[in-house]
Structures are given as C-alpha cells and as structure tokens.
Amino acid sequence: ITGFLFTTVMQEDPQLYNSPVHLPTIAIPGLSAIPVIGPILFKQSVIGYLMYLAVFLVWFGLYKTRWGLRVRAVGEHPKAADTLGIKVNRTRFWNVTLGGIVAGIGGSFFTLVAIDSFTKEISGGRGFIALAAVIFGRWNPIGAFAAALLFGFADNLQVMLTIIGTPVPSQFMAMMPYLVTIFAVAGLVGRSRGPAAVGDPYVKE
Known part of the structure; x- marks a missing residue:
C-alpha cells in the first residue's frame, strides 16, 4: 500500500x-x-x-x-x-x-x-530483523530490546567501516547486520520457544 x-x-x-x-x-x-x-x-x-x-x-x-x-x-x-x-x-x-x-x-x-x-523499501528488510530480535530475545520485551541493540550495532558498524574506507567491498559490508542476525538466531534454534499456539487460527468448537 x-x-x-x-x-x-x-x-x-x-x-x-x-x-x-x-x-x-x-x-x-x-x-x-x-x-x-x-x-x-x-x-x-x-x-x-x-x-x-x-x-x-x-x-x-x-x-x-x-x-x-x-x-x-x-x-x-x-x-x-x-x-x-x-x-x-x-x-x-x-x-x-x-x-x-x-x-x-x-x-x-x-x-x-x-x-x-x-x-520504496525504506526499511530494507529490517522488519525481518525485528522478528529475529524477538526470537533472539526469547520472546521477552527486554530480551528483544537487547537483541535489537546488538543488531543495530552491527548495522551501524558497517556504515562506519564504509565511511573510514575499509578495503572490504561495500556489498559485503551491507550484508553484516543480516549475517549477524542469521548467526544469532541459528544459534538459538530449538532453545527459544515461542507461544505454543502462535500462528494457529482458533476456531471455537
């Protein structure tokens, strides 16, 4: 929209x-x-x-x-x-x-x-990072806040490294926050449990 x-x-x-x-x-x-x-x-x-x-x-x-x-x-x-x-x-x-x-x-x-x-596409996929922050924060608002700070740090770090002229190609630098997100969430697979009925439609019998 x-x-x-x-x-x-x-x-x-x-x-x-x-x-x-x-x-x-x-x-x-x-x-x-x-x-x-x-x-x-x-x-x-x-x-x-x-x-x-x-x-x-x-x-x-x-x-x-x-x-x-x-x-x-x-x-x-x-x-x-x-x-x-x-x-x-x-x-x-x-x-x-x-x-x-x-x-x-x-x-x-x-x-x-x-x-x-x-x-257009102003968020650049950060909505998915927000979902990852919830999982990484173990479905707790304070944990999600801490995870968001971590991912935000990774996002800002790639900007700062690009500004100071790191020899790493900019495309790889732009991947940094998303890579940090993937590794962080992958390490919690099976250990961060969300609500049991999340995503399941409820039909009253």
Missing part, C-alpha cells in the same frame, strides 16, 4: 507530501555524557525515548497485569482460555492491532529521523 501511494500520490508533489518535519535529537543532561553508552542510549529523538517507554509498558503489561495473563493464555492454550470466558479471537485481533501501532511508530524513525523522507 505504501509503495502504491508513494508512486501515485507522493511523487506528484514531493515537497507537499514527502517532506516531513525532522525530529531533533534530545540529549539527557548527565546521562548522555556517560562514556560509550551515554550517546547511544541517552541522545535520541522522541521516537527513541518512546521506544524505552514501550519496552517497559509491554513488559509490565505482559507479566504484571491481568491483561497480560490473558494475552499469554491466549498464546499458549487458546482453548483453555476460551473455557475461562476469554474471547480468544477478539483478544488476538486487538493485540495484533496494538503491535502494528507500535511497529508503525518504530517505522516512523526512518522518515522522521534517519532519512527525512519516504522511499
């Missing part, structure tokens, strides 16, 4: 439809001065800080609230959840919608912070 709209609408007047406001970087005094991790974690745009809030809220919601207990029950054993009166399909629908909203906020980083415009 976005590719279609980009071709049919945004290309007609890029100045009007494809020139979003750039979100400034906000440095947190004191914390942003911490060596190494300070500029990485505490010198972000509003979207970066929203990410920290989202990680905490999702973790708290999943493991500390009745809503989270219901969500996990629906993912692990929907039939048992149904017998307890939980509306399985409605719960799944609204939580997939919520996940889409969070993913959309994350995707807005490209157009509002990184590139300042929209182009």
Whole structure:
C-alpha cells in the first residue's frame, strides 16, 4: 500500500507530501555524557525515548497485569482460555492491532529521523530483523530490546567501516547486520520457544 501511494500520490508533489518535519535529537543532561553508552542510549529523538517507554509498558503489561495473563493464555492454550470466558479471537485481533501501532511508530524513525523522507523499501528488510530480535530475545520485551541493540550495532558498524574506507567491498559490508542476525538466531534454534499456539487460527468448537 505504501509503495502504491508513494508512486501515485507522493511523487506528484514531493515537497507537499514527502517532506516531513525532522525530529531533533534530545540529549539527557548527565546521562548522555556517560562514556560509550551515554550517546547511544541517552541522545535520541522522541521516537527513541518512546521506544524505552514501550519496552517497559509491554513488559509490565505482559507479566504484571491481568491483561497480560490473558494475552499469554491466549498464546499458549487458546482453548483453555476460551473455557475461562476469554474471547480468544477478539483478544488476538486487538493485540495484533496494538503491535502494528507500535511497529508503525518504530517505522516512523526512518522518515522522521534517519532519512527525512519516504522511499520504496525504506526499511530494507529490517522488519525481518525485528522478528529475529524477538526470537533472539526469547520472546521477552527486554530480551528483544537487547537483541535489537546488538543488531543495530552491527548495522551501524558497517556504515562506519564504509565511511573510514575499509578495503572490504561495500556489498559485503551491507550484508553484516543480516549475517549477524542469521548467526544469532541459528544459534538459538530449538532453545527459544515461542507461544505454543502462535500462528494457529482458533476456531471455537
């Protein structure tokens, strides 16, 4: 849909439809001065800080609230959840919608912070890296956050190495974040277990 709209609408007047406001970087005094991790974690745009809030809220919601207990029950054993009166399909629908909203906020980083415009295939396959981060993080919001930092480091490393003029061909450098993702997830095959009923449609009997 976005590719279609980009071709049919945004290309007609890029100045009007494809020139979003750039979100400034906000440095947190004191914390942003911490060596190494300070500029990485505490010198972000509003979207970066929203990410920290989202990680905490999702973790708290999943493991500390009745809503989270219901969500996990629906993912692990929907039939048992149904017998307890939980509306399985409605719960799944609204939580997939919520996940889409969070993913959309994350995707807005490209157009509002990184590139300042929209182009086709702007994410460059990073949606698959996000799925890998969930698996590598053992289906836990905090674990997924740590995995995303690892993959983000690999992505930024290839950019920095290209800038300083490494003799390695740029095509191989561009492969780095994806190779790190593949090796990281491959090492967890059989050890990172997702919800038992993930991906299985539920039909009430």
